[in-house]
Amino acid sequence: MPRLTPVQTSFTAGEISPRLQARFDLDAYYNGAAKLVNFVCLPHGPIIKRQGTTFIAEAGSKDPRLIPFKFSVTQSMVLEFGEHYIRFYFKGGQLTNPDGTPYQITSPYSEAQAKEIDFAQSGDTIFIVHPRIAPQKLVRYGNTNWTITPETFVAQPENWTDNNWPSHVVFHEQRLYYANTTNRPQTIWATRIGLFNDFTMKSDSDDVLDDHAIEYTISSDEVNGIQWMKAVNTLACGTSGAEYSIHANYRTDSITPKNIRVSRQTSYGSLPVRVQQIGSGLAFVQRGGTRVRIFEYGYVEDQYTSVDVTMMSEHILSSGVKEMDLQTVQDPYIWCVLNDGSLVGLSYEKSQKVQAWHRHIFPNGRASSICIIPGDVSDEVWLVMKRTIKGVEKTYIESFLDAFSEISRPQDGYFMDSHLYYEGDLAIDQIGGLDHLEGQEVAVLVDGWVHPKRTVTRGSITLQTFGNKIVVGIPFEAQFESCQIQSSDSVIMGHRKRVYSAEISMLQSLGMKVGVKGYPEQEVFMGPTKVMNKAQDLYTGTISVKVPASSEDDTQVYVHHDMPLPCEVRAIKYDIEVNQ
Numbered sequence: 001m002p003r004l005t006p007v008q009t010s011f012t013a014g015e016i017s018p019r020l021q022a023r024f025d026l027d028a029y030y031n032g033a034a035k036l037v038n039f040v041c042l043p044h045g046p047i048i049k050r051q052g053t054t055f056i057a058e059a060g061s062k063d064p065r066l067i068p069f070k071f072s073v074t075q076s077m078v079l080e081f082g083e084h085y086i087r088f089y090f091k092g093g094q095l096t097n098p099d100g101t102p103y104q105i106t107s108p109y110s111e112a113q114a115k116e117i118d119f120a121q122s123g124d125t126i127f128i129v130h131p132r133i134a135p136q137k138l139v140r141y142g143n144t145n146w147t148i149t150p151e152t153f154v155a156q157p158e159n160w161t162d163n164n165w166p167s168h169v170v171f172h173e174q175r176l177y178y179a180n181t182t183n184r185p186q187t188i189w190a191t192r193i194g195l196f197n198d199f200t201m202k203s204d205s206d207d208v209l210d211d212h213a214i215e216y217t218i219s220s221d222e223v224n225g226i227q228w229m230k231a232v233n234t235l236a237c238g239t240s241g242a243e244y245s246i247h248a249n250y251r252t253d254s255i256t257p258k259n260i261r262v263s264r265q266t267s268y269g270s271l272p273v274r275v276q277q278i279g280s281g282l283a284f285v286q287r288g289g290t291r292v293r294i295f296e297y298g299y300v301e302d303q304y305t306s307v308d309v310t311m312m313s314e315h316i317l318s319s320g321v322k323e324m325d326l327q328t329v330q331d332p333y334i335w336c337v338l339n340d341g342s343l344v345g346l347s348y349e350k351s352q353k354v355q356a357w358h359r360h361i362f363p364n365g366r367a368s369s370i371c372i373i374p375g376d377v378s379d380e381v382w383l384v385m386k387r388t389i390k391g392v393e394k395t396y397i398e399s400f401l402d403a404f405s406e407i408s409r410p411q412d413g414y415f416m417d418s419h420l421y422y423e424g425d426l427a428i429d430q431i432g433g434l435d436h437l438e439g440q441e442v443a444v445l446v447d448g449w450v451h452p453k454r455t456v457t458r459g460s461i462t463l464q465t466f467g468n469k470i471v472v473g474i475p476f477e478a479q480f481e482s483c484q485i486q487s488s489d490s491v492i493m494g495h496r497k498r499v500y501s502a503e504i505s506m507l508q509s510l511g512m513k514v515g516v517k518g519y520p521e522q523e524v525f526m527g528p529t530k531v532m533n534k535a536q537d538l539y540t541g542t543i544s545v546k547v548p549a550s551s552e553d554d555t556q557v558y559v560h561h562d563m564p565l566p567c568e569v570r571a572i573k574y575d576i577e578v579n580q
Helices: none
Strands: 035-037 039-041 047-049 054-058 065-070 076-081 085-090 104-106 118-122 125-130 133-142 145-150 168-172 175-179 187-190 214-217 226-231 235-239 243-247 261-266 276-278 281-285 292-298 303-308 321-327 333-338 343-349 354-360 366-373 380-389 392-400 417-431 441-446 449-455 461-474 478-481 496-509 513-516 539-546 557-561 568-579
Touching: 035 039, 039 343, 039 354, 039 478, 054 417, 065 118, 065 380, 076 366, 076 392, 085 145, 104 145, 125 168, 168 226, 175 226, 243 303, 261 303, 276 321, 281 321, 321 366, 333 366, 392 417, 449 461, 496 513, 496 557, 557 568
Parallel strands: 035 354, 065 366, 118 168
Antiparallel strands: 035 478, 039 047, 047 568, 054 392, 065 076, 076 085, 085 104, 118 125, 125 133, 133 145, 168 175, 175 187, 187 214, 226 235, 235 243, 243 261, 276 281, 281 292, 292 303, 321 333, 333 343, 343 354, 366 380, 380 392, 417 461, 441 449, 441 461, 478 557, 496 539, 496 568, 513 557
16 A cells, blocks of 8 residues: 655645546646635735634614725725715724714715715715716815715716716726716716816817817627726726727827727626726626636737636635725735625735635624725725624624734734724723624633633623733634645545545644544644643644544545634645555
8 A cells, every 4th residue: 555645835726616626637736725714825825814803883774885995005994885874984993073973974875876886086085976876076174074965067978867877987097987877888988188077078169189078889789888997008898798998099099089999808798896906907707796807918819818717716706796805915815795795815916826715704794895995014804794693683894904914922813703802001801892792602812822712791701810912702713625635646536545644834823623524623733732721832833643544535634723813824744545
């Protein structure tokens, strides 16, 4: 019986499709996983357990939408659009009035309409469109001084009337472009250069000048409404049937009323989900909602192509994409909120051939909206979360304020969802202010060690010891399951295999359960001393785990982690015996 020691040194293919679990000819098979939940694939290769969401506030309505306001890297905010109101969040907290109530303004949009709006920002002004409401201008005069008013146009296009307003808006080459009214779904309009409310198309002498406004209707054999527009080196747009490039006759020229072309590039069709620029490409959701494609110019083809980045993980978006946003710091990730309430991430670095999907599931929680803004350390991922508390559905605003960074001490981590924390010079043994988790069993971390779980009663919990830094929240489990263990040197499919041990290379980690799928877990690794009544140093190195004796045709090893502590896996070596 030959002994084999296959090694997985990278996880940059993420969770791959069940349909590929026998594709031993693919590199993705040996760099992927059969299951990857609540782990993030780092572009360098390892997988790292995500930290948890911070509870910010209860939302003002049942199902609001979050929209970013990005004036600068240091002046970014999150806007909560609910039932005819807008609330505001800044520096990890909700902006309030002097009496402590949430600062908010009245909005013309219902909760349902807020999910259909599109927007474009210039400085302190956000231009907002909806097909049933006249375009609006949302203007910031101060963090708690905002107004929203209908835009006033010069030479407003004739067909813009009640219930027939543009659905999409974007800035490009100093013009504000609008698109897709109910009556003219394939038409785009562009303002005069530098005059974002002026649609004058001729001078008094009837001359058409280069800086005049533009109106253009896409000609195609089908009438498919424009679903998105995005400015890159050209103006790109997607309809429900195809993807287009809008440009001048020469791509180095600027678009003018007399110099504009719309060229069909690909024919996949899109949903009206806001596209995200990642690298030189645009990520858009294909019609049907279960595929994400990257729309990017190809020099070989001399046109744009739309590459399916869900090809290896076609199951991952099966419930359909609801919203999508982009994180660029510290590493690039595309984040998708799905219709089933889960959050799915794509680690993507084209130059390094990194294309890894990972799923994130929230115990007692469903995500319904996402918004990403720059933060102090990394980009902040904000979510609208639905949670059932004592039999009643609640809607919370929660945020990954810095959930994807490595930590060097256990007390620096926040590995619980909807968490709150206390930190101060005075050691305490009681934590209040937990009304949002009333009746929930919560995990507790006290000065870096794992305290027994508690149930929140009357908004508080009492601890068995005092602590200076205490984190309380909903526990969750990170799960990795390998693909069926194979050797890249020789195909051993169908042969009975016995796994003896696994060598796991870890970085800054504590707490890990390892085993063979279908057999009991073998070990909980808590550091060299395996003591949990005080904080332990995080461990970096390789551990050898003896796994239960097994003899199967198909064998998978799993790593589970359910403690509020960090876990990062760099590589796994499997020691197996093959009966041929």
